[in-house]
Amino acid sequence: MDKNNFSRIRIKDIARLAGVSAGTVDRVLHNRGEVSEKTRNKILSIIRKSDYHPDILASTLAARKPCRIAALIPRATDDSPFWKYPLAGIEEGLREIMYFGVSLERYYFDYSDRESFLQSAAGMINEKPQGIIMAPVFTEEASLLLKDFNRKGIPVVLINANICSGSCIAFVGQDSLQSGMVAARLMHYGLGDDADLLIINFTRERGNQGHIQKREEGFRKYYRENSKNNNSLLQQINIAEVGISREEKILEQVILSSRPGLRGIFVTNSRVFRVAGILEKNRINDIILIGYDLLQNNKDFLRKGTIDFLISQKPREQGYKSIMTLYHHLVLRKQVERSHYLPIDIITKENLEHYTFT
Amino acid sequence: MDKNNFSRIRIKDIARLAGVSAGTVDRVLHNRGEVSEKTRNKILSIIRKSDYHPDILASTLAARKPCRIAALIPRATDDSPFWKYPLAGIEEGLREIMYFGVSLERYYFDYSDRESFLQSAAGMINEKPQGIIMAPVFTEEASLLLKDFNRKGIPVVLINANICSGSCIAFVGQDSLQSGMVAARLMHYGLGDDADLLIINFTRERGNQGHIQKREEGFRKYYRENSKNNNSLLQQINIAEVGISREEKILEQVILSSRPGLRGIFVTNSRVFRVAGILEKNRINDIILIGYDLLQNNKDFLRKGTIDFLISQKPREQGYKSIMTLYHHLVLRKQVERSHYLPIDIITKENLEHYTFT
DNA sequence: CTGAAAGCGCTTACAG
DNA sequence: CTGAAAGCGCTTACAG
Numbered sequence: 001m002d003k004n005n006f007s008r009i010r011i012k013d014i015a016r017l018a019g020v021s022a023g024t025v026d027r028v029l030h031n032r033g034e035v036s037e038k039t040r041n042k043i044l045s046i047i048r049k050s051d052y053h054p055d056i057l058a059s060t061l062a063a064r065k066p067c068r069i070a071a072l073i074p075r076a077t078d079d080s081p082f083w084k085y086p087l088a089g090i091e092e093g094l095r096e097i098m099y100f101g102v103s104l105e106r107y108y109f110d111y112s113d114r115e116s117f118l119q120s121a122a123g124m125i126n127e128k129p130q131g132i133i134m135a136p137v138f139t140e141e142a143s144l145l146l147k148d149f150n151r152k153g154i155p156v157v158l159i160n161a162n163i164c165s166g167s168c169i170a171f172v173g174q175d176s177l178q179s180g181m182v183a184a185r186l187m188h189y190g191l192g193d194d195a196d197l198l199i200i201n202f203t204r205e206r207g208n209q210g211h212i213q214k215r216e217e218g219f220r221k222y223y224r225e226n227s228k229n230n231n232s233l234l235q236q237i238n239i240a241e242v243g244i245s246r247e248e249k250i251l252e253q254v255i256l257s258s259r260p261g262l263r264g265i266f267v268t269n270s271r272v273f274r275v276a277g278i279l280e281k282n283r284i285n286d287i288i289l290i291g292y293d294l295l296q297n298n299k300d301f302l303r304k305g306t307i308d309f310l311i312s313q314k315p316r317e318q319g320y321k322s323i324m325t326l327y328h329h330l331v332l333r334k335q336v337e338r339s340h341y342l343p344i345d346i347i348t349k350e351n352l353e354h355y356t357f358t
Numbered sequence: 359m360d361k362n363n364f365s366r367i368r369i370k371d372i373a374r375l376a377g378v379s380a381g382t383v384d385r386v387l388h389n390r391g392e393v394s395e396k397t398r399n400k401i402l403s404i405i406r407k408s409d410y411h412p413d414i415l416a417s418t419l420a421a422r423k424p425c426r427i428a429a430l431i432p433r434a435t436d437d438s439p440f441w442k443y444p445l446a447g448i449e450e451g452l453r454e455i456m457y458f459g460v461s462l463e464r465y466y467f468d469y470s471d472r473e474s475f476l477q478s479a480a481g482m483i484n485e486k487p488q489g490i491i492m493a494p495v496f497t498e499e500a501s502l503l504l505k506d507f508n509r510k511g512i513p514v515v516l517i518n519a520n521i522c523s524g525s526c527i528a529f530v531g532q533d534s535l536q537s538g539m540v541a542a543r544l545m546h547y548g549l550g551d552d553a554d555l556l557i558i559n560f561t562r563e564r565g566n567q568g569h570i571q572k573r574e575e576g577f578r579k580y581y582r583e584n585s586k587n588n589n590s591l592l593q594q595i596n597i598a599e600v601g602i603s604r605e606e607k608i609l610e611q612v613i614l615s616s617r618p619g620l621r622g623i624f625v626t627n628s629r630v631f632r633v634a635g636i637l638e639k640n641r642i643n644d645i646i647l648i649g650y651d652l653l654q655n656n657k658d659f660l661r662k663g664t665i666d667f668l669i670s671q672k673p674r675e676q677g678y679k680s681i682m683t684l685y686h687h688l689v690l691r692k693q694v695e696r697s698h699y700l701p702i703d704i705i706t707k708e709n710l711e712h713y714t715f716t
Numbered sequence: 717c718t719g720a721a722a723g724c725g726c727t728t729a730c731a732g
Numbered sequence: 733c734t735g736a737a738a739g740c741g742c743t744t745a746c747a748g
Contacts, residue, residue, distance in 0.1 A: 010740095010741060010742085011741070011742065011743095012741075012742095022741090022742080022743090023743085023744085026742070026743065026744090029742095030743090054741085054742080055740085055741050055742070056742095057740090057741080057742090058740070058741035058742040058743090059741075059742055059743075060742090061740095061741085061742075061743090062741075062742040062743040062744080063742075063743055063744085064743085
């Protein structure tokens, strides 16, 4: 039987050992100067010997300075509900740490509106938060912001997409290239070599499409490395989001004209339900369909078998980890890991129901 | 922009409003009597109106009563390292809540020694922990213990296997039946109908084999419901763990004699690396092999491609959730969910590396 | 540069 | 049945 006791030595004890007052110990503990080198060193050496751990409860209680964290993320919409999950994760984390005086300010922007991103960011900066969670949807603008935050000494955690070049404390998200490889692996495992495949990209305004491209790249990489499938069998199509009915037509035409050879479709984002709809409408059920994200639409098609596999980005856990990382940094003052690559979850009809928190 | 402020009304405020002292408010807050009905009701009504939330930091700081949690789990061994992961998860959780005075006492037992389970349990009971995490490896004995803890009012969280019939506050683990279905789905997706399959059970001393059986059941259920594969194609073999070399011989014989028809093998626990070894030795690479748990051996074979899929039980997260559930119950005094079925993770060579915390 | 005192919000004997 | 006081371990003005 082992025991795991926690801090017993108190500031008071150290003060007594050093022959000084608690206030002085506190001053060296927090490096706020106004202590002579001599006493400072004496206290420091005592601390080192004594494996002192501050009582963080007493500390935050006494300091009673609130810690305001801001989240700059896209607003979830009916059309694109993805971002409600990271937010839910952030809020779940918040509930666990609010006792430490942590509060959350939410700043939303429109996923496809660069201007709204900048405006929301400006509002956030005005409030001078102690820490920031940011979804860097618009790469260039986000990079500039990052530099600004860095200059101001505000720690930032990036969520979902990674543009962190030294100026953020951590990134939380998925390894996109690798997730494309996972999709390819599933495709290849089910179809073997020499099956006609189609990759569909639903693109949007230029901006954060980097990780979408990476997924396609990963998919191709897998096939290059593991299959005798020659590239001509691997078509790709980009669908600009220009209005659903027009898109549907184009897609339908491409798919139908590729039959009967076409055996598998990989959709590089959460819009896979669109393709599923087309397959269903045309009563096509001999095509393997793989895409991303556990949206309600997608889950329905997965249950019906129209979609074969979904890859989850663990959006909720992304949110949870983001705020917890900031908490570890700001409140606990612990070293945090720079990269948090979350698992690439493979979801089927059979394991779907147990991915409630994802 | 939203704000998320937390408790501002203090006991002192309520006391003032009720025209009593803080001590009296505290007494009704904690139901420890010695208050007249009249003042009690007055205070209660004020509390209800005021959305008072206790400051849990101040509360645990002032109460300074330690909360000792005990974990009764199998000792991890070289042969069977599985249990080191739940323990790691428990310890990870502990680090986050030790500030609240939570400490952990570990009680180990031998996974295949019923007697050691009882002895370790006795030692634990002696120390009168405030909460218990228990792996109910030996079903009958564990049931009796559960009743005893229940009588003593000690809350228990069961981990990994579920025998909780009302006398535990929560279960954390995997849905075994469903995980078998996931394995079958992967098998069937890769091989189609009418492939010869083999299910291998490595059994041990009678005891907690319930969830292993469930896995086989799930596997068969999937095939019954989804395939035209008739049952004669689905052989099953139980290997009693009687010594590795004898087992290897038997297994090798079974596998070789089933060739060339045999196309897939499902191993119902983490011993899948044993089967992988036999396949490798005999240069067999046209058999799909699926098993459980990210042990080092298994991961190596997954990387080499001898094992095609592993299903993870998320052992670390089981541990983490167990202790956090107890913490929510004991320290935060919150209602906790009864069942925590963790996701059934599908691991391939391609997504293995991002399942570090699992 | 240093110490003594008051206070964070809650709990706990103790006195009445 | 109730209140006043001391204390949990730390922080923060303030006085010197």
